Amino acid sequence: MSDRSQTRVLDEAGGFRAMTAVMGIMLFLTVLATALGLGTLGAARTLDRQLAGRLTVQVVDGDPAARDRAAARVTELLRRHPDVLRVDLVDRAELQRLIEPWLGASASSGALPVPALIDVDLRREDAAPRVADVVRRAASNARVDRHEEWMSPVSRFMDLLTALAAALVALMAAATLAVVVLAVRSGLEAHRGTIEVMHMLGSTDVQVARLFQRRIALDALLGGGVGGLAALAIVWLLGRQLGALGSELLGGATLGRGEWTALAAVPLLFILLATLAARRAVLADLKRTL
Amino acid sequence: MTNIVQFENVGLRYGAGEETLTDVSFQLGAGSFHFLTGASGAGKTSLLKLLYLAQRPSRGVIRLFGEDTVTLPRARLPGFRRRIGVVFQDFRLVPHLSAWDNIALPLRVAGVVEADLEQPVREMLAWVGLAERAHARPATLSGGEQQRVAIARAVIARPELLVADEPTGNVDPDMAERLLHLFDSLNRLGTTIVIATHDLHLLSRVPHAQLMRLDRGRLHDPTGALRYPPKAAE
Ligand SMILES: Nc1ncnc2c1ncn2[C@@H]1O[C@H](COP(=O)(O)OP(=O)(O)OP(=O)(O)O)[C@@H](O)[C@H]1O
Numbered sequence: 001m002s003d004r005s006q007t008r009v010l011d012e013a014g015g016f017r018a019m020t021a022v023m024g025i026m027l028f029l030t031v032l033a034t035a036l037g038l039g040t041l042g043a044a045r046t047l048d049r050q051l052a053g054r055l056t057v058q059v060v061d062g063d064p065a066a067r068d069r070a071a072a073r074v075t076e077l078l079r080r081h082p083d084v085l086r087v088d089l090v091d092r093a094e095l096q097r098l099i100e101p102w103l104g105a106s107a108s109s110g111a112l113p114v115p116a117l118i119d120v121d122l123r124r125e126d127a128a129p130r131v132a133d134v135v136r137r138a139a140s141n142a143r144v145d146r147h148e149e150w151m152s153p154v155s156r157f158m159d160l161l162t163a164l165a166a167a168l169v170a171l172m173a174a175a176t177l178a179v180v181v182l183a184v185r186s187g188l189e190a191h192r193g194t195i196e197v198m199h200m201l202g203s204t205d206v207q208v209a210r211l212f213q214r215r216i217a218l219d220a221l222l223g224g225g226v227g228g229l230a231a232l233a234i235v236w237l238l239g240r241q242l243g244a245l246g247s248e249l250l251g252g253a254t255l256g257r258g259e260w261t262a263l264a265a266v267p268l269l270f271i272l273l274a275t276l277a278a279r280r281a282v283l284a285d286l287k288r289t290l
Numbered sequence: 291m292t293n294i295v296q297f298e299n300v301g302l303r304y305g306a307g308e309e310t311l312t313d314v315s316f317q318l319g320a321g322s323f324h325f326l327t328g329a330s331g332a333g334k335t336s337l338l339k340l341l342y343l344a345q346r347p348s349r350g351v352i353r354l355f356g357e358d359t360v361t362l363p364r365a366r367l368p369g370f371r372r373r374i375g376v377v378f379q380d381f382r383l384v385p386h387l388s389a390w391d392n393i394a395l396p397l398r399v400a401g402v403v404e405a406d407l408e409q410p411v412r413e414m415l416a417w418v419g420l421a422e423r424a425h426a427r428p429a430t431l432s433g434g435e436q437q438r439v440a441i442a443r444a445v446i447a448r449p450e451l452l453v454a455d456e457p458t459g460n461v462d463p464d465m466a467e468r469l470l471h472l473f474d475s476l477n478r479l480g481t482t483i484v485i486a487t488h489d490l491h492l493l494s495r496v497p498h499a500q501l502m503r504l505d506r507g508r509l510h511d512p513t514g515a516l517r518y519p520p521k522a523a524e
């Protein structure tokens with residue numbers, strides 16, 4: 001059938017209006033949840049990448065001279081190691097400035113055994129254990145900190161957030177489908193007479209289903225469009241604030257182009273899903289009529 | 291004359307009660323014109339429902355256009371229904387559509403493009419005297435006007451079989467005559483027509499029409515003209 005009549009054969013009755021509002025809210029929440037999931041996923045990945053390739057070597061010795069000699073030896077060794085990208089012996093003055101707030105002025109007097117710190121960036125993530133081994137053999141008073149170990153609770157927390165977001169999206173999709181099916185059922189009930197007439201005029205089930213599909217698609221488009229766009233705007237604003245914070249960890253949560261595309265695809269996917277659900281529900285119902 | 295409709299020992303029972311139609315057998319030749327009469331509750335609407343495929347019989351055989359419709363799969367019903375025009379006793383206009391759109395529905399269902407709708411719908415509206423009311427919703431039309439919209443919708447697609455249930459029940463005698471003339475014109479173009487009516491005046495208006503009378507679910511056929519198989523063949 002042609003377009004003009006299709007949209008109007010079914011009127012507003014039967015819960016279609018309510019469905020528009022519900023679709024709007026659902027898509028608002030779903031887009032936010034998806035953004036949260038993509039954000040934490042991105043942050044976790046960035047974190048993993050940054051931490052996996054990083055070590056800190058501490059050289060602890062009561063004798064400052066021995067400590068500095070050991071630190072110099074380790075630094076030299078690391079510089080020549082093929083898996084090491086960059087070695088940075090943290091400046092003593094800088095170190096003292098960093099710990100002074102905790103340890104007081106005595107830290108700079110030399111009375112306390114402040115360790116020498118060496119920051120190491122690795123060329124390959126999986127080289128960490130090998131490099132750590134080399135360092136420990138070269139200096140018995142050296143301790144190697146692998147960042148990925150002490151940051152792993154953070155990493156795990158991010159993974160948890162990502163999984164939670166994914167579960168939210170799945171639940172929201174299920175709830176949306178349930179709403180669509182309910183709307184279609186009440187729509188079928190409200191338009192029983194019209195559907196019967198359409199059948200008597202020779203409409204096929206697919207033609208009748210198309211009336212509902214279009215109706216649901218239009219309502220979902222309206223609700224989903226408004227809800228989805230509102231959520232996208234909020235995500236964009238949050239992203240800008242996040243960027244302004246300049247945090248290395250949170251920077252990973254900023255959405256890239258691919259992630260924005262995925263986010264924008266969520267409302268479209270839901271509208272498609274709603275339309276297909278409507279079609280299935282109508283066809284299943286009509287099978288029971290003559 | 292080929293038969294467009296054949297009923298053989300058709301029975302219809304709603305639920306568990308007595309049969310509403312019993313042992314109904316008849317045949318309608320292509321291009322024939324029939325009036326179906328009978329007291330209220332005799333089963334006229336029920337018989338027409340079997341005819342326009344809104345109801346399956348409890349027993350018996352019904353053939354439409356040469357095919358057994360009792361065992362017809364659901365998917366083939368729309369094709370048959372498009373060959374049948376129906377004027378329902380209660381009109382059944384789509385309430386949210388204007389008179390114009392209601393009349394256009396059968397053509398739209400059949401896939402006629404919008405550009406080709408304009409002329410036939412306008413002509414049909416003029417025929418039933420509703421050109422002025424083209425954009426009115428059914429609820430704002432009088433009973434007789436609704437009935438005329440229902441008739442226009444039933445005939446617009448030039449059906450092979452037209453089934454009308456009390457199509458002149460709500461119009462004045464002049465309009466009744468006019469509508470009958472419309473049915474007659476359609477009949478002359480080859481459409482087989484079955485009209486259920488209480489209005490005995492109508493019967494005399496179509497001299498070549500045949501009469502079918504239902505009496506408490508049984509078809510009375512004193513002349514045997516309707517019998518299937520025909521008496522002559524026995
Ligand atoms: N859907 C139904 N369920 C149960 N009984 C029905 C149904 N439709 C009709 N009947 C019964 O079948 C009988 C015949 O009804 P039908 O509507 O065919 O009569 P009719 O001849 O068209 O009457 P009228 O002239 O008043 O329109 C009646 O007793 C009616 O109560």
Ligand SMILES: [Mg+2]
Nearest residue numbers: 334335379455
């Ligand atoms: Mg009746």
